[in-house]
Amino acid sequence: MSKYDFLLVGAGLFNAVFAIEAAKEGKRCLVVEQRSHIGGNLYCENIAGINVHMHGAHIFHTDNESIWNYMQELCSFNHYVNSPLAKYKDELYNLPFNMNTFYQLWKTITPADALKKIESQCLKIDNPKNFEEQALCLVGYDIYNKLIKGYTEKQWGKKTRDLPAFIIKRIPLRFSFNNNYFNDPYQGIPVGGYNPIFKKCFSKADTLLDTNFLLNRELSDMAKTVIYTGMIDQYFDYCYGALEYRSLRFEHQQFSRKCCN
Numbered sequence: 001m002s003k004y005d006f007l008l009v010g011a012g013l014f015n016a017v018f019a020i021e022a023a024k025e026g027k028r029c030l031v032v033e034q035r036s037h038i039g040g041n042l043y044c045e046n047i048a049g050i051n052v053h054m055h056g057a058h059i060f061h062t063d064n065e066s067i068w069n070y071m072q073e074l075c076s077f078n079h080y081v082n083s084p085l086a087k088y089k090d091e092l093y094n095l096p097f098n099m100n101t102f103y104q105l106w107k108t109i110t111p112a113d114a115l116k117k118i119e120s121q122c123l124k125i126d127n128p129k130n131f132e133e134q135a136l137c138l139v140g141y142d143i144y145n146k147l148i149k150g151y152t153e154k155q156w157g158k159k160t161r162d163l164p165a166f167i168i169k170r171i172p173l174r175f176s177f178n179n180n181y182f183n184d185p186y187q188g189i190p191v192g193g194y195n196p197i198f199k200k201c202f203s204k205a206d207t208l209l210d211t212n213f214l215l216n217r218e219l220s221d222m223a224k225t226v227i228y229t230g231m232i233d234q235y236f237d238y239c240y241g242a243l244e245y246r247s248l249r250f251e252h253q254q255f256s257r258k259c260c261n
């Protein structure tokens, strides 16, 4: 008989919710995580009193009230609203593209003027062949050149002309002065960071850290069912080659601030 009902590969958000719900049903879980910590992409480290999201900033957001209420049992949220800024050369622009962005680009003040400017710049062709043409059709050259091209090429590691058009079927443009990145009514960051949530979720599970499941596949004998949240091409030993992923490399820098009062 298997010792566990579920072998959960990966200690990220998906398996965390799975583990806490399985425990409520009396099911036994073994978590196998290749990193030396639980939390997946949401893992935080406290650096100089700040909860640093080590794998990129994460903002919890949902339009579903029952999901929001579910989370209240695991943490309390602050009132963070994500309103990012993009830096292009020495210029700063609000995202997502909205009336503030259009003002920063062209000093347009009304939605009608902004729309006119965008339409005057849009490429007018019927069948865009690649990402670049598609983006130029949708938003014109200023937005594309300053706020889309470099960002996209860095993340995909490819020229936009070599990326397919379907990646961006639409680019949301807001004709209001709203810098809120998400449309969801419920959003925030857990007070105290994400780690305590994961501790609670996995509290009833056994956990093996620093263990790559793919190098220890015999672990699957320990459970009736395996739930795998790693990379799918890796799982199948790249039998169809490596998938192309959009990816990021994080470089952390710490700046000290001299306080004057």
Ligand SMILES: Cc1cc2nc3c(=O)[nH]c(=O)nc-3n(C[C@H](O)[C@H](O)[C@H](O)COP(=O)(O)OP(=O)(O)OC[C@H]3O[C@@H](n4cnc5c(N)ncnc54)[C@H](O)[C@@H]3O)c2cc1C
Binding pocket: 009, 010, 011, 012, 013, 014, 015, 032, 033, 034, 035, 039, 040, 041, 042, 055, 056, 057, 058, 059, 060, 061, 211, 212, 213, 214, 229, 230, 231, 248
């Ligand atoms: C930079 C960035 C910012 C993001 N910001 C947001 C945001 O603000 N809001 C939002 O809602 N979503 C955001 N996301 C998306 C969010 O991170 C994911 O949707 C979520 O983390 C997915 O959870 P998961 O459990 O499926 O995967 P993950 O969090 O990736 O967890 C998978 C875990 O599996 C482990 N693993 C993989 N392979 C193996 C193996 N072979 N053996 C053992 N362990 C393995 C990994 O180490 C990892 O810990 C962001 C993503 C990124 C990359």
